[in-house]
Amino acid sequence: MSQPVLEVRDLKVEFVSPRADRPPLQTLRGVSLDIAAGEILGLVGESGAGKSLTGAAVLGLLAGGGRISGGEIRFSGQRIDRLPEAEIRVLRGSRIGAVFQDPMTALDPLMTVGEQLVETIRTHRRLSRRQARDHAASLLDSVGVPAAARRLSQYPHQFSGGMRQRVVLALAMAGEPDLLIADEPTTALDVSVQAQVLALFRELCDARGTAVMLVTHDMGVVAEICDRVGVMYAGRIVEIGSVDDVLERPAHPYTEGLLRSIPALDAPREPRLWQIPGAMPRPAAVPEGCAYHPRCPRAQEICRRGNTPLLGVSMRDVACHFPNRSWSSTVSIGRSSAAEARP
């Protein structure tokens, strides 16, 4: 198996409090994941689960007193979590691209789209202005902006929301990155525009073999374009595996509950939606043991203490002492025989 483009191992992030007498807030509590070339990994979870933070840590963009307090991040085999700012800057934008939720914050309103693309291209490649402009036009064209050459001389406000996000995608792709971190890239877009931008992501990723980390709260988006998905809860990945396995046959009680609580467009209408009691704990008040146990219908004594490791169950990794195994009646691929032997 070829080496993953991105390897994250037991990544921990904490936020230092401005007040010296308070301990740092543990916001990521050991996140591990791999992304292979050409693969789209979705990271889903509710607000505060740590999905955006994982992306920001990989990009070296932790702000507001956040710092990596443990674990490691490898990009193409090379550790990048301790690189000096100057070196991570070079990586970012050339080999690691980023797309965020609001396209307007990623674009300079005072520069034409062409100037911004040319600047980005020339930062990473030795091209003349003219060559860079031609390349910019072909980039815009590749993200589906009509009349690309003419629109280079327009400003961001002259583009619609969907077209702006395409421009941002073109900017992120300008350095031909091996890894793209996309944080809620279609959340600000209308559903018909979202469908088009998602299709574009998939196309670009397939054509260039780009590895993508797609941070989203929308299970539909995951089902639509991701290959694999990691479900996050209170600073940890609780379940990670192929989209089919995790979304069709969830094993972690949180994944099960989350999926059941989403109203469906094609299932029979029930008088009530499935509902998970309570809310996700804040970083300062994450309970001992499995963070989900106070809300979990299957929780037992063992869930209240110690660490719940991610173990292989039914073709995916699950951090749960009592995963749903009803899917595994025919196939059983546990990494740990101890985990399989438990009731």
Add this chain to the structure above:
Amino acid sequence: MTVEPQDPGPGSMLVVEGLSKSFQQGTPLFRRLAGKAPIVHAVDDVSLTIARGETLALVGESGCGKSTFARTVMGLERPSAGIIRFDSQPLAPSVSDRPAKLRRSMQMIFQDPYTSLNGRWRVRDIVAEPIREGQGDLSQSAINEQVGELLVKVGLSQDDLAKYPHQFSGGQRQRIAIARAIATAPAFLVCDEPTSALDVSVQAQILNLMCELREQSEGLTSLFISHNLAAVRHFADRVGVMYLGRLVEVAPAQELFEAPQHPYTQMLLAAVPGKRRGQGKAGIQGELPNPLAPPTGCAFNPRCPLAVDRCRSERPVLAASRLKPARSVACHVATVSSV
């Protein structure tokens, strides 16, 4: 619901006829200098009826006019044209001209529970305000008792009375907003994207709460504004689809989702991301046109896979289907095929 939605008589709670709301762009100075300011027709000649006890949802993408419609009905915006009747009585255009009794019977829940609650007020005062209005003679203890009961009803506790909004999560704040909206036992409730700012597990809790309240208060009529089609399918009895200020399709919820007739409704449903893995997405193209310069004829024609010449010149009217009078669609092509 028990009453047929077509009945324009006592069965109708809200009757809207030819409602329009347009906004002028630009400052007064600009208008003076230019002589004429561009006009956005946010809501353009919309007529619909909501039966007593019915939940009607308005769906559509941002800028389609669904929120402006709701705000105009509530009197938060003055209509440019059209008549709104509530319980057979014509409504004054502005909420401040409506009698207190009427205002008490029409309430609203807003999208963002972080901005719709006054952060300097205690929960007790936020929920008590609509109770106090028009009933100045109620004692403090009577009000406190009512507010406490309301909080319990929406899943909070009596202990929360003295707290401030910032002490609650987003879902809990939306519960406070709901308690405030139902404090006067309204007959009509407008919910403008009530779960859009919430996480999915919290969305389920709030939608369930709203279902419960609807069942408890028999005959509660509501207008539910949302861009979340799955939530609408779960919650609404009837659905209206808006595009660029106009209603393009109205149908009972189940029928709309099973067999959408307007090409825009079909595109909207196909665009919802999910299990289909890119299937059936080929027809999704373009974006909402500039509302300052809407296309002639049917506003959807530049994006429509079925558009013919007539669609570019003649604006289709919303007409009831001959076979299914509960359904109506504004489309030259769909109308022909369904008759």
